Amino acid sequence: MIELPDVNSREVKLIYLVANTPYYLYRRLRSTNTVEVLAQRYSAVELVSFIKSVDADEKRYMDQAALAYAAAVALTRHSDSAGVDQALGGQEAFSGLPWISEILRVWRAGRVGLYSASVSVSMAQVTRQDRNSAATTPLSECGQFGVRLIREPARSTSSQLIVEEGLLE
Amino acid sequence: MESAKRNQIDNCQSFEISRYERSFFDDYRREYPRPERRLGAGPTARYNCHGLTFASRRTRISDNATLQMILRDDGYSEVSATEVQPGDVIIYVSDESGDMQHSGIVLTAPDTLLGIPIVLSKWGNYAEVIHAANDCPYHDPPCYYKYFRVKND
Numbered sequence: 315m316i317e318l319p320d321v322n323s324r325e326v327k328l329i330y331l332v333a334n335t336p337y338y339l340y341r342r343l344r345s346t347n348t349v350e351v352l353a354q355r356y357s358a359v360e361l362v363s364f365i366k367s368v369d370a371d372e373k374r375y376m377d378q379a380a381l382a383y384a385a386a387v388a389l390t391r392h393s394d395s396a397g398v399d400q401a402l403g404g405q406e407a408f409s410g411l412p413w414i415s416e417i418l419r420v421w422r423a424g425r426v427g428l429y430s431a432s433v434s435v436s437m438a439q440v441t442r443q444d445r446n447s448a449a450t451t452p453l454s455e456c457g458q459f460g461v462r463l464i465r466e467p468a469r470s471t472s473s474q475l476i477v478e479e480g481l482l483e
Numbered sequence: 484m485e486s487a488k489r490n491q492i493d494n495c496q497s498f499e500i501s502r503y504e505r506s507f508f509d510d511y512r513r514e515y516p517r518p519e520r521r522l523g524a525g526p527t528a529r530y531n532c533h534g535l536t537f538a539s540r541r542t543r544i545s546d547n548a549t550l551q552m553i554l555r556d557d558g559y560s561e562v563s564a565t566e567v568q569p570g571d572v573i574i575y576v577s578d579e580s581g582d583m584q585h586s587g588i589v590l591t592a593p594d595t596l597l598g599i600p601i602v603l604s605k606w607g608n609y610a611e612v613i614h615a616a617n618d619c620p621y622h623d624p625p626c627y628y629k630y631f632r633v634k635n636d
Contacts, residue, residue: 328510332607332620334531335545337582341624376504376608412495413545 323348323381330380336413340420343387352388358401361385369408379411386414390421484538486556493549494542497528500608508609511620518614521603528608535605536572536586550574550583559631567592572631573602575621585621589630 326348333339343349352361368374368382389398407415484492508526533544537553544550553559562571567589575585587604590613594600605611606619616628 324510327507328514329620330607331507332511332609334533334586334607335547335582335584337547337577337580338584338621338624341577341580341582375501376507 323377323384326384327377327380330383331376336416337420339383339413340387340390340417343384344390346384349384349388349391352385353391356385356388358389358392358394358398361389362401362403365408365411365414366405369410372410374410382411383413383417386411386417390417484542486553487558488556490552490556492538492544492553493546494534494538494544496530496542497608500526500528511606511609515612515614515618515620517618518612521611521613524605524611526608526610530605531607532586532605533583535603535611536588540605547581547583550586554631558633558635560634562630562632564593564598564628564630567600567630568632570632573600573604573616574629574631575626576629578625578627580624582624584624584626585619587616 325346326343329342329346330339333342356364362385364385365382368378371378374382389401392398402418406418484494486492505526529542530538530540531543531545533550534540534542537550537557538544544553559572567573569590569592571589573587573589574583576582577584585604587602589600589602591601593616599616601613602616603611603613604619612619
């Protein structure tokens with residue numbers, strides 16, 4: 315069981331208090347020393363158990379909520395994703411900690427990597443293929459869109475450019 | 484709550500902040516000594532920055548798709564930094580994800596030297612703050628500014 319005095323929660327508390335979106339919270343917490351310590355010191359089962367205990371406490375304070383979110387982010391730093399899934403036991407939503415499901419969703423979608431790289435792509439060369447036909451449209455004519463680059467794991471050298479409509483203008 | 488085009492706006496009202504929790508914010512005053520808290524608009528969890536900017540301080544909005552819908556349905560148009568006027572909306576957009584990680588209301592147009600406006604914004608559960616756009620906790624992850632205005636003419 316995670317004990318509050320066991321972890322310096324000041325940095326996660328300060329981030330949580332000004333977070334406006336779950337993605338911001340995830341991205342900021344992910345780089346904190348507290349999350350690093352939680353991920354190293356506690357198993358996925360212990361982290362999930364702590365999240366559940368905070369979720370069940372209707373009188374929780376903000377610092378407990380902040381630490382529970384840090385525990386959720388620490389889960390995403392565990393290398394054994396199957397173990398994380400097993401510890402969660404299919405539970406992704408926590409009513410008292412509503413951003414956890416979004417944090418887990420972002421993690422699963424692989425939107426936050428451990429490294430970043432700049433990729434230059436000419437907009438004129440990128441096209442969107444319609445799901446239901448072979449028709450393609452230049453991305454520059456697609457209106458609102460967002461782009462993320464997914465690199466296939468496990469020795470693959472291929473990369474896939476994913477276009478998500480509606481993310482960015 | 485609905486947009487101008489009668490679409491539902493996903494939102495939630497959170498719990499209020501206890502006196503014990505209010506003490507946490509002293510750390511922010513030390514870290515950001517320049518920004519000025521708007522009098523009478525102290526820490527509350529009821530609304531966040533997007534709730535201040537788009538929902539009359541009534542509730543919290545944190546979903547990006549919902550924010551996109553509000554911009555679209557309520558008739559916001561993007562304006563360039565050189566055209567920004569008091570009353571326009573500023574949105575801090577994450578470089579890497581497009582996440583709208585913060586928003587506020589422009590109080591003074593960007594200065595001619597650095598191009599930085601003064602804005603009124605709500606820092607998460609903390610207070611409403613009057614600050615230079617770059618003097619706040621929302622530049623990590625790295626972001627850029629976008630400005631919007633409802634144009635009725």
